[in-house]
Amino acid sequence: MRNDDGDEDAGQYTVRELLTEMKDISEVVVDLAYASLLFDSQEIGQEVKHLESRVDTLNHEIKVRAMMAARKKEEAVALSGLLEVAEAAALISRAAGSMVDLLEMGPSPFLSFVLKDAEEKIRLLTLSERSDMKGRTVEELSVEAETGMRIIAVKRGIRWMYDPEETIKLKAGDVLIVRGTEDGFERLKRFASGEEAWPVYPEEEE
């Protein structure tokens, strides 16, 4: 859902689209913040800051829209609930923004140690030349449905790509930042290394 055309376009969205984008960002921004701490990455930290300010813009826009939409008290009450949900998404994004401020204190082996043991872990994975995931998009592959692992960012050379779902065709050598259980990671690793072929479901293929 993320739109990269800059922040001035928020005015064209419906309230539903604004809230959806805010929720989407709030879901990924915390993982990115942990990833930035785990891998001591200023670049990922910058993306977190970018998303935080994007959510602030959206939050402002959604408030304006809600106020314009309310004509009766009941409408105002219903919309105030909506605004509180939007505000919660903004709070989450701000919390993620504060987390990446910890990067200024230098790499913390202590934090990496803590974060490595989380229930759903954040890990790195390199796509092998032998993997048949290459040349396809994350969306085409349905990576998360297939493995339970969510790809939150991709590093290609020195470039980082965020929210890689629809547009990016994976390439050999891509470094994926993934989030999910240990078991799911092991499964995805077998596909990413080329050890196992990506499953094909005949009834769904055309």
Place this chain on the structure above:
Amino acid sequence: MGQLEEMLLEIKDTSELMVDLAYSSLLYGNQEIAGEVIQLHQRMEELGEEIEEMAVRRSIEDKDVVKALTTIRLSKSVKDISYAALKIAEVVRRDEAPHPVVQLSIRDSDVIISTAVVQAGSDLAGSTLGRVRLATNSGMYVIAIRRGRRYIYGPDRDTAVMEGDLLFARGPPDAEQYFRDLASGEEHLEAKDLGR
């Protein structure tokens, strides 16, 4: 792992569970789940205070000020996330339903919440979440189970699943159908997909 690390990890994992539960309560107007989020927030506040105190005490012993500061700041951010989840749960606890667009947005999201009832013929019935490797096989991660009138929040791989259980799960939109089919018994897992 030391006690401080374990507590920090616990509040991190709990804060994420809380956000998922909060969105679930909002999507289904579920008062029980909203109530659980409110209780968890209380616990997070207590744990947060303990962590901060322990971090300061430790720094007096080991002189590692950076570690103490890092711990305290991370704990604060995690508590902020817990507070955000609380705010969502409070919307559910109020008498007036929020605007219907809220539910639509949650359904439109990259990360959706879904429910499924476990039927008698399902691979899940009588198994555990770890044995069926539900998250890995279906992409949907179970965050709560309603069994009769009881709820199990934040189940782990050893949690048993029984016929009649209502599963609340979080995952990508394209995983929902298979997850539901597995629960209904329409789809089955192959032996190679099962865990120990």
